[in-house]
Amino acid sequence: MNRLNIFFVWKRCFSYKVLITILTIIIFGCFKSRDDEINEQIYATVNGIYLTESGLRAIVPKEFYERLTPEHKRKIVEEWINKELLYQEALRIGIDKEPEIQRLLLNSKQNLLSNEFLERELSNIKIPGENELKKYYEDNKEFFKLNAVEYRVRYALFDNSKDATSFFRKVKNSESFSNLA
Template sequence: MYCWKSHLYDIKIVKKEAFRMKKLICAFLLAFLLIIGCGKKDDSKIVAEIDGEKITLSEFNRELDKIPMELKMFVATQMGKRNYLERLIMKRLLIREAKKENIEKEKEFQERLSEIKDQLLIEMLLKKKLVQDVKIDEGEIKKYYEAHKEEFKKPEEINTRHILLKTEEEAKQVQERLTKGEDFIELAKRYSIDPSAKTTGGEIGFHPRGSLVPEYEEEAFKLKRVGQVSGIVKTRFGYHIIRLEGVKPPSYATYEEVKELIRQKLIQEKQGQLLENYINELKKNAKIKVNEEIFKEEKPSEKESPKSPEKPKK
C-alpha cells in the first residue's frame, strides 16, 4: 500500500542531503580558487631591466609562448629559461641600436618591410581560405598507402661492429689476436680509437647502403653471415676491422609508421589544388590586361649572305 507520508519523508531527506552536498561543493570550489589565487605568479614582476627599460614576467612569458612546439624542450628548465632571457636581452639591445642608427627610415628597410607585409597578408589569406577547409580521412590515407607501397619500401640494412686503429701495423696486431680467438668486443673497447667504442664495443647500429663511408660500406656489405669478420679496411679515419652483427632484409614500412607522413602529403596536394582553383576564380572575376608584345621573342635579323669569291681572271 502506498504511504504518502513515507514518500514525503524520503523527499525531505533527499533535499537535505542535496543541500549538504551543495554546501560541500561550494566550500571546495572556494578553497580551490583561493589556492589558485595564492599560487598564481605576479605577472607584473620584473624579470630584467636594460637601462631602466623593464621586461615584465608577462612579457617574458609571451615571448616563451612564441617558441615553436618542437623547440620548447630547450626552455623547459629554469636554466633554459635563463638562457632564453639572455637572447631576449641581446635582441632588445640590437633593436635599440638599429633605431639609433635610423635603420627604419632607410629605403632598403622600407622596401623589405613592404615585401614582408605583402607575404604575411598572402599567408594569412591562404590560411583563412584554404587550410581550414582541408580534411583527410583515414580511408584516403589507407587507399594511398595500398596504391603506393613501393614508396615506402625499406632497403636492406646491416648492423656492424668495428675496431678502428690508427696504423695498419696496429690493425694487423689486433687482427692476429682475433684469429687466436680473443673477444672482438673486448678488443674494441680496449684498442679502438673510436670514442664511442668504450661503451658500445664498436657497434654502430643498422644502416642501409649509401649511409656509411664508401670503403667501409663496400666491405661491410660483402660479409654474408652474422659473426663474419672482414680484413683490414682503410678509410680516411684509419684502419678498420669489421664484424657483421645483424641483417634486416628489404621490407615495407607499416601503415602506422607512415600514416602521418601520408596525411601531410595528401593535405599538401589538396591545398595545392584548392590554391589553383582559388587563383583561377580570382582571375576570372578580375579584369586583367597584359601587353603580350613585350614578351614576344625578337626575330634574329637576317644576316647578309657572304659574297662568293670572285673567279680568278684568266
C-alpha cells in the first residue's frame, strides 16, 4: 500500500471513531439517569414513571406555581396519578393504535403547532402607532377611495301608521328628510 492509500484509510477510520464518539455522547446525554431524577424531589411514581419537581412545574403555569399550598400540590399530584394510570391503561389495551385516535392525535398536533407558530410570528409584529397610521393613509389615499357608487340610507321609526303616512307625504312633496326627522 502506498502512503496516499494509508492516509485515506487512516482518515476514514479516524472519521468513524469521531462520529461514533459524538453519537455516543449525544445518545447518552439524552437519557436522564435515575440518579438525576433522585436529585430532584419526586412527588409520585406510577409504574416507574416519576412526577418530579420539574414535572409538577410543567403542569402548573409559572405565575401560579409559587403560590401553591401543600394542599394544592397534593390535589395536583393525585390528579396526575389518576391521569397517568388511565393513560398507561389506554396504552396497554392499544387505544393509541386505533385509526380514529391516530387521526385525532395528528389533528391535535397540527392545531397545537400551527397555533404556536402563529403566536410566535404575531408576537414579532410591531403594532403601528397613530402617527404611523395617519402617514400611511396620507401616502396611500388612492387605496382608500371607493370605486363603487355610494348610497346613504336614512330611516325614521314611527309608533303608528298615521304618523308614517304623514311623514311619507311630506317627503314626497319635496320637504327635506333631515328637517322632518
